[in-house]
Structure formats: structure tokens, C-alpha cells
Amino acid sequence: MIDTPQILQTEARLTAVIRVTVPRAEIQQVMGPGISELMATVAAQGIQPAGQWFTHHLRITPDVFDFEIGVPVTTPVKASGRVSPGGWPAMKVARTVYQGPYEGMGPAWGEFDAWIKAQGLQPAQDLWEVYVTGPESGMDAKAWRTEFNRPLVG
Numbered sequence: 001m002i003d004t005p006q007i008l009q010t011e012a013r014l015t016a017v018i019r020v021t022v023p024r025a026e027i028q029q030v031m032g033p034g035i036s037e038l039m040a041t042v043a044a045q046g047i048q049p050a051g052q053w054f055t056h057h058l059r060i061t062p063d064v065f066d067f068e069i070g071v072p073v074t075t076p077v078k079a080s081g082r083v084s085p086g087g088w089p090a091m092k093v094a095r096t097v098y099q100g101p102y103e104g105m106g107p108a109w110g111e112f113d114a115w116i117k118a119q120g121l122q123p124a125q126d127l128w129e130v131y132v133t134g135p136e137s138g139m140d141a142k143a144w145r146t147e148f149n150r151p152l153v154g
Helices: 024-044 102-118
Strands: 006-009 013-023 054-060 064-072 083-088 092-099 127-133 145-153
Touching: 013 024, 024 064, 024 083, 064 083, 092 102, 102 145
Parallel strands: none
Antiparallel strands: 006 092, 013 064, 013 083, 054 064, 054 127, 092 145, 127 145
């Protein structure tokens, strides 16, 4: 379900983000429009994405997702509408790649979190998902790839 996890140190990156807080059931309705708005704002400012789009989940409860939809950028974005400048900090993370449809991500996260715990590592509260390949690359959901990043404490 997931690739063999690794522990690594990330580098700081500039990002453009939209902060979203929605009931869990509404996440599919806000993702597409949010990504479109984000990419259109970045392009309108003449800024190039510097990687794949991502979500940074700040708080996940059974009922609510509090997260940022973001994209790494080459230069700082100017705040416009819901889009604001942000950053992916340098951090120590546990990382793996999940391959498959988005509906399987919950169990894949469970497998990844169990691996982190088995290693005696302490994850931070937040997590990052980088959407490496998805529906834009083809309809075969078994080929979609999502990078999971869990910041580590200590």
C-alpha cells in the first residue's frame, strides 16, 4: 500500500497557499475550486510553480479539516483574495509514497502512522500530502501517487 518509509531533512521552500476549514464531508467540493483559484492567482502574478501542489493539514478531527491548499513557488506571491504567501519549513520528516485512489489514503495513513510509532518516533500534529500524480495524469487511479510527509518532534 505504501513504499518503504524514510526519515529525511527537508529544505525550506516558498509557497502560495489558501487556508480552508471545512466539515470533512465537504473536502471534495472545496479541493478542485481551491486548486484552480490558487494556480490562477500564481499564474496571474507571473510566478512559476516550483513543484507539485500539496495540502498541509494543520488540524484533523473526526468532523473538520483545517488545512492549506498550496504550491511551492519560485518567488513570493502577493496576497490576493484567499491566496497568501506561505512557506514549507525546513524540518525532519518521515516520508512515504502511497500509490492508489484517494479513497485508500485513510488506511494508508494508518499504516504509515503505525510504522512511525513502531520506530519509536514522535510525529507532530500536522501532516503534508504532495499530489505527485492524480486524475490529471489519467483515469487509472491505481497509478496515482501521493507523497505523505509527517514532521517529527525531536
